[in-house]
Amino acid sequence: MSDFSGAARGGLSKSELEAVLRRVGEERYHNRHPFHHRMTRGALSRTEIQAWAVNRYCYQAVIPRKDAMILAHAEDPEFRAAWRKRIEDHDGEDGLSGGIARWLHLATSLGLNAEAVKSERLALPATRFVVGAYLSFCTNRTLLEAVASSLTEMFSPLIIHERVTAMLAKYDYITEDTLAYFTPRSQQASRDANFALAYVLVHADTAERQQQAIDALVFKCDILWAMLDALVHAYSEPGNIPPGAFRPESVQ
């Protein structure tokens, strides 16, 4: 496990910076998390899959808001026009047909109640705190750091492929329709990651800014990791579910 805290000391070439960013993903992206491994082995209970859907909804729901915060910090119309596509992807034409709606479909296909999922009241408090930290980061940090924090999308096509393949093969109640959320995501993520990476490589033009970009990606990996840690802790033993959070019997 590398310590990336001094990775840009003295300054890096663009290709060196890209290599460090990719190494952050190799070491810290949540495809290495035990929860993902249990998911791909087919070892999760239906309750755990439902809890994952309920909690991950909070993350999906904040994505267009953090992207709007990035738009609000961006002075370049071309940048904004490109970044705006992310909001369109998640909200859809009418707010009811984008990625968030498809995540709700995933949740209801697992037997969950749409209104309960949307209210977020069954999510773990830890999930809400972690997701809030991501929005605060994009609110309070520089545009470069907010853009760099999105670079986890460089690694998402891999995890999506592993997740979808395994979920269809290992869980008989999960169908291609359940997982329709993921169908356009790999392509969207690759497009978005390419744009964001190009931006970071150009604008991280001092050792200090390169370190900020690296730290932002480490931060974002910590966000995704902490969400799965909270899930594992709460749902590995029944006694660990915190007050008010989703229980198997609470929404069907």
Added chain:
Amino acid sequence: MSDFSGAARGGLSKSELEAVLRRVGEERYHNRHPFHHRMTRGALSRTEIQAWAVNRYCYQAVIPRKDAMILAHAEDPEFRAAWRKRIEDHDGEDGLSGGIARWLHLATSLGLNAEAVKSERLALPATRFVVGAYLSFCTNRTLLEAVASSLTEMFSPLIIHERVTAMLAKYDYITEDTLAYFTPRSQQASRDANFALAYVLVHADTAERQQQAIDALVFKCDILWAMLDALVHAYSEPGNIPPGAFRPESVQ
């Protein structure tokens, strides 16, 4: 386990509101958390006690900042003069002799390096996210909600008494000097809680504001609970410690 989401429907008398707030604490304060029970049973390893000190430092360190945010939102000089004592208690006369300094002393007495603890780099990412959520809450919510979120101090004399008694009795490397942080805390907490409770009972003067006050206290209980959940998850099995966080060998 009560659902407090509609507790103030129709409005409550002051004594009814106080009773609901006390019931939130009885049901959700972290003296009910398994980590606290293991602490008072003498069942925590030295590593777990150290990790608790390292992570709890992040919470201590943000307290005067959230109190300054409350000052910044308060228009009444008398309120500010009373609330200011909290900042003085934590920072001390010179920034080096208050509650934060005493918490650092607790950590170094457990064999930890002061600079490493102060840097917060060994804390769990989840702890940083949770503590950040508390600061954001006091930044973005009303003064009433921020004040109500401090009402966990109504319950802290009890947990401090249980903690100090058990730590001195059950852990031979912990002395009264180690725990000097707690000596003035019960009295300070009672003074502060009485003031905050009186403020809330006066200013929560509609059903909507009463519900906001109740929700704020539930939120704060979730904050304290989530910090202990993260500790338990990370340190119950060696493989769960996230990248970069405190390990037994990392600081001595």
